[in-house]
Amino acid sequence: MINVLWSGFILIGILFTLLCGDLNALNHTILTSAKSGFDMIVDLVPILVLWSGIMKISEKSGLLDKIARFFLPVLRKLFPSLKKDSKALGYISSNIAANALGLGSAATPFGLKAMEEMQKENKNKEVASDAMITFLVLNTSGVTIIPTTVIALRMMYQSHNPEEIIVPAILATICSSVAGLILDYIRRKKK
Amino acid sequence: MSLLSKIVIPLFVVFVIFYGLKKKVMIYDTFLEGAKEGLVTVFNIFPSIIAMVFAINIFLDSHLIETLLGVLEPVFLKVGLPLNILPMALVRPISGTASLAVLNDIFANFGPDSYAGRLASTLQGCTDTTIYVLALYFGSVKIKKTRYALSTGLFADFIGILASLAIVSFFF
Numbered sequence: 001m002i003n004v005l006w007s008g009f010i011l012i013g014i015l016f017t018l019l020c021g022d023l024n025a026l027n028h029t030i031l032t033s034a035k036s037g038f039d040m041i042v043d044l045v046p047i048l049v050l051w052s053g054i055m056k057i058s059e060k061s062g063l064l065d066k067i068a069r070f071f072l073p074v075l076r077k078l079f080p081s082l083k084k085d086s087k088a089l090g091y092i093s094s095n096i097a098a099n100a101l102g103l104g105s106a107a108t109p110f111g112l113k114a115m116e117e118m119q120k121e122n123k124n125k126e127v128a129s130d131a132m133i134t135f136l137v138l139n140t141s142g143v144t145i146i147p148t149t150v151i152a153l154r155m156m157y158q159s160h161n162p163e164e165i166i167v168p169a170i171l172a173t174i175c176s177s178v179a180g181l182i183l184d185y186i187r188r189k190k191k
Numbered sequence: 192m193s194l195l196s197k198i199v200i201p202l203f204v205v206f207v208i209f210y211g212l213k214k215k216v217m218i219y220d221t222f223l224e225g226a227k228e229g230l231v232t233v234f235n236i237f238p239s240i241i242a243m244v245f246a247i248n249i250f251l252d253s254h255l256i257e258t259l260l261g262v263l264e265p266v267f268l269k270v271g272l273p274l275n276i277l278p279m280a281l282v283r284p285i286s287g288t289a290s291l292a293v294l295n296d297i298f299a300n301f302g303p304d305s306y307a308g309r310l311a312s313t314l315q316g317c318t319d320t321t322i323y324v325l326a327l328y329f330g331s332v333k334i335k336k337t338r339y340a341l342s343t344g345l346f347a348d349f350i351g352i353l354a355s356l357a358i359v360s361f362f363f
Contacts, residue, residue: 002326002337006246013249021253029252030245037244041237049229056225058207061214106200112232112331119332127336128329136328136340140321141347147316153294154312159303168309168358169316175354176317180347187339 044108051109055094064090067097078138078181081130088117092135100145111139130188137180144173232331239330243323247285256281275300275307279314280352284321284345291315309363313355318348 017026058064068075068090075089082088091114098107114135122129147169154162211218260277267274275297283290294311301307321344329337 002329002335005322005326005341006242009246009250012255013246013251013253016253016255016258017249020258025252026249029248033245033248034241036248037241040244041233041240044236044240045230045233048233049226052229052232053222053224053226054204054207056228057211057216057218057221059225060221061207061211061216063207063210109229109232111328112236115328115332116232119334125332126334128334128338128340132329132334133338133340133343136325137343137347139328140319140324140344141317141351144316147312149291150294150312150315153291153298154303154308157298157303157308159308162303165309165312165316168313168355168362171358172313172317172351172354175358176347176351179350180343183343183346184339187343 047106048109048112051106052113055091055109055113059087059090064094067093071096078134079131082118083121086117086121088114088121088131091117095139099139111135134181134184134188137184138177141173141177141180145170235333236327236331239326242330243326247289247323251282251286251289276310276314279311283314283318284348285323287320287323290320306359306363310355310359313359314352317355318351321345321348 014026017023055064058067064087065085068087071093072089075092076084079089079092091110095107095110095114098110115132118129118131118135119125122132145166147166150165150169151162154165208218211221256278259281260274263277264274267277279290279293279297282293294315297307297311303309303312322341325337325340325344329340
């Protein structure tokens, strides 16, 4: 998938620009995009390193297991293929919790850790496991309860009620997450 | 609500350290050990981020999306959907920064309390940068075959868009 997507974006982008776009801008993008990618990483490094450290403490002290156990009844149903005592479950719950509170940048390290743990249990290391797909569907359908960035932006533009979109966003999130999980379930069973 | 999201990180940090001390974990050494693992993660995702940003930027800068908008405009007007939401829906799965820029644009032009502003806010809150996240997460553990992950993720986003349209019309 990534092969197709990646080459598709590049080829379509360049061909379309050649046909009817701004060549100067294209050259500029090609030359500077690596730098903007690097800038994103630079933003990510401190957060990742810091949270990986803190997460390690919670892992060693057994806190992570406790968090996982709290969500276990639900997670067990969603991720039947994971081992009962899988560390991934703890990271998945932390990732979902951080995402739900709108702490996207704190959620990423948890999510990457969850992927790492799921990869350890994965039989074929090149093929995505059932659990990984369920996790990513859940993650990308955006289980946001408090969309902090959006609220901040609405405040900036002097909205009369910046928080009024919380409830609609939660309802919409529930719709998309449930729809994603149902389709994921159907396709998992079909194989 | 916003207080809750402000207080949760400090509380979490305090709680983790407190719990670690209680369980007699060597917290400082453990922190360093974990931080080092974080560096390895960064090292692993570095190439996929550079690769994705390169491809996405070329695609966004080709203005294909804007051209598509021109084509889709009559269809949207006929169905009665707010057109200004379309760039948001198209850009959202690829790039978080680009979709925030669109959101900014909508707020600047129509105001955050307009129908378009509320709809865009809801959309931003209920969907995610699906393509980017998949590339990053799968790239970090070197998965090559992603099976039905992408189509399922995009399907969920699409349902999110439909749900937002219905819910925002109902609420306001």
